[in-house]
Amino acid sequence: MAETLLSIGLEVAALHVLGIVAACHAIMNTRTSQGAVAWAVALVSAPYLTLIPYLFLGRSRFAGYVDEHRFNQARAQVRSDADLNRSDVIAGLRRDASAVPELRRFLALDQLVGRRFLAGNEVRLLKDGTATFEAIFRAIDEARHYVLVQFFIVRDDALGQELQRRLLARAAEGVKVYFLYDGIGSHALARRYVETLRAGGVQIHAFAIRRVSNRFQLNFRNHRKIVVVDGQTAFVGGHNVGIEYLGDNPRLSPWRDTHIRLCGPIVAQVQRAFAEDWYWVTESMPALRTPVSAPGDMSCLALHSGPADLQETGSLIIVQAIHAAQRRIWLTSPYFVPDSAVQSALRLAVLRGVDVRVLLPCRPDHFMVYQASLLNTYDAVRAGVKVYRYQPGFQHQKVILIDEDAAAVGSANLDNRSFRLNFELTVLTVSPAFAADVEAMLLADFAQSIEVDRGEWGSIPLLQRVVMHVVRLFAPVL
Template identity: 65%
Template sequence: MTLEWLSVGLEVAAIHIAGIFAAGHAIMNTRTSQGAIAWAVALVAVPYVTLIPYLFLGRTHFAGYVDEATFDIARRSARNVSANEPVLLSFREQHHPAMDPSLHRYRAVEKLVGHTFVAGNDLRLLKDGEATFSAILDAIATARDYILIQFFVVRSDRLGMALQAALLARAADGVKVYFLYDGIGSHSLDRGYIDALRLGGVEIHAFSIRRFRNRFQLNFRNHRKIVVVDGRQAFVGGHNVGVEYLGEKPPLAPWRDTHVAIRGPVIGQIQRTFSEDWYWVTQQLPAVRPAMEQAGDMLCLGLASGPADAQETCSLFFVQAIHAARRRVWLASPYFVPDSAVSAALRLAVLRGVDVRVLVPSRPDHLTVFQASLFHTYEAVHAGVKVYRYQPGFMHQKVMLIDDDTASVGSANLDNRSFRLNFELNVLTVSPSFASQVEAMLLVDFAHATQVAAEEFAGLTRLRKVAMHVARLFAPIL
């Protein structure tokens, strides 16, 4: 009996020692002080409960991702060109409108992402799933050389099968098709769906955690949504591949989302983002061509972000864009769990007299995130931010409008997962005409929403308040 108790005591001691070491690791490696404190306290106090979750969720740095210099060397080697050739995939200075005064507000964003705005683009809003996937499938049908396609969620339902058929038809005609899907986001994707594409000539791979240092992580998901056809057409936004994105899956239907159709040189930056992801997965490069075609007069910047970045690109982008606003900041996001920097930027914008509005869903798709969003909603409303709950169905778009000339559409949500844990892609556009399109779209959305009143919080039950405060403690991993 004594030996049994001794064995139990040693096991308990070992778990606590492991918890202490893990807490030290969290303190040294977690990006935010809030996250570091939360993990450290939990690992020391209740290591029996938190050690395993920390193994899968604790890291906030993605190890071993594509190094910029290594990628450029590989690209040049693949194309057998000299090191002095301009970086055609990123178009760093070739179309840079250096004298345009409207871009001065965003110079810090350019330095942050390592790319400059490029001129000569045309963007078209695609509202909701039918418009988005109709445009994508039409573009795929015109492909002659190659298709790049990447989604976080791919399902083998009616929409997924339509996409599969379109890709197989182009592959049968000799078009190169490169397909990335996220291994966790698409965990339910049928193996037969993948095999059929592969047998039909499509190069398809899961974005997964290959390196040992990332081995156990459920974080670091590739949340990007990218389609590029022949370097001439591209699509970026919030939709994934599934019938719920067409509004055909209760109880969240109808589904409200936004994508954007793109033509012009900024496609080069989008292609580079896809190529870096493809290189990480395959150690090879897709055969793409420079997107040199001028298509309009819009200034655009492809804003890729992720946990491998030296700085917190996504969070800093939102902070700088909000600070740049002089008249309005309108945001739409399905998850409103901003970090302290973005929250402070929104409060300061209100104090400057800026019209700050946030559009969020009125119903949850993830209960814990929804409860945390409620906490931040109430905090924002008390600070003077106007928050609106979209009523007709689930609102999933990721859109930002700054003043009368700047808009962003992409995959990044207003939460820590997009800020620090996911690979994301937004397209930032400086164009009064495109901003006008976004304004008209959001005005319709606000007309279908109800504004959250500060008085609403006083009527909440004690249990609801406790649930909100507990949920917000999980913000670093939501």
């Protein structure tokens, strides 16, 4: 008995020593002070409950991708710049944000992502799943050289099978097809779906955490949604591949989402983001082509972010967008768990007299995130932010409208996961015509929404308030 107690005591002591070591690691490596304090206290006081979760959830920097990301970014930059310089059509169309008045207020974004605005683009809104996938399938059917496909969620349902059929048809015609899906977001994807594509000549891989150096980094996701055809047309936005995105999930239907179709020089920046992810997975570069035409007059910048960035790129993008607004900033997201920097930026915008609106869903798809979103909603409303709940169905679009001349559409939500833990891609377009289209779309959405009243908080039961405050403790990983 004495030996057994001694053994148990030594094991407990060893766990506490490991907890202290892990707490030191958290203090030195966690990006936010709140997260560092939370992990350190939990690891020291209850290591037997928190050591294993810390292995999977504690890291905020995607190890391994960082060095390869830098190397590949430099390599892709050389290739992209060489192609751009060889193109008579695109040469001279790159915009310096410091030299063009309407772009000057976005100078920080230009510097943050290390890319410049590109002029000569055409951007078209795709306002629902049907319009989005009809346009994507039409472009895939017209592919002659290659197709790049990347989604967070891919399902083996009617929509996924239709995508599969079209990709197999193009591969059979000699078109190169590169397909990335997130290994965690698409965890339920049937093996036969992947094997059928691979057998048909499609190069398909999961963006998965399988290397020895980062096998515990399951907290990171590749949340990007990208389709590029022949380097001439690109699609970016909020849709994944599943019938719920067409409105076929009764609990969340109708599904409200937004995608965009891009043509022009900006396609080069979008496919560069895909190439960096492809290199991480395969250690090879896809053979890419450069856009050969400038079909429009819109200036665009691809805003890529992720846990491999040296700075808090995701959060800084939103903060800068809010600071750039002089008259209005309208934001849509399925989740509203912003960090303190974004919360402060929204409050300051209200104090500057900016029309600040946030459009959220009225129905939850994830309980914990919804409860945390509720608490942040009431905090924002008390600060003067106008928050609306979309009534017809689930609101999943990620759109930002800035003043009368700028709008952004992409994959990033207004939460810490998109700010720091996910690889995301958003395209900012500076164009009064495109901003007007986005305004009309959002006004229609607001017309089907109910504004959150300041007095609503008083009617929330005490138990639900406790739940919301407890859930908010997990905001760094929601």
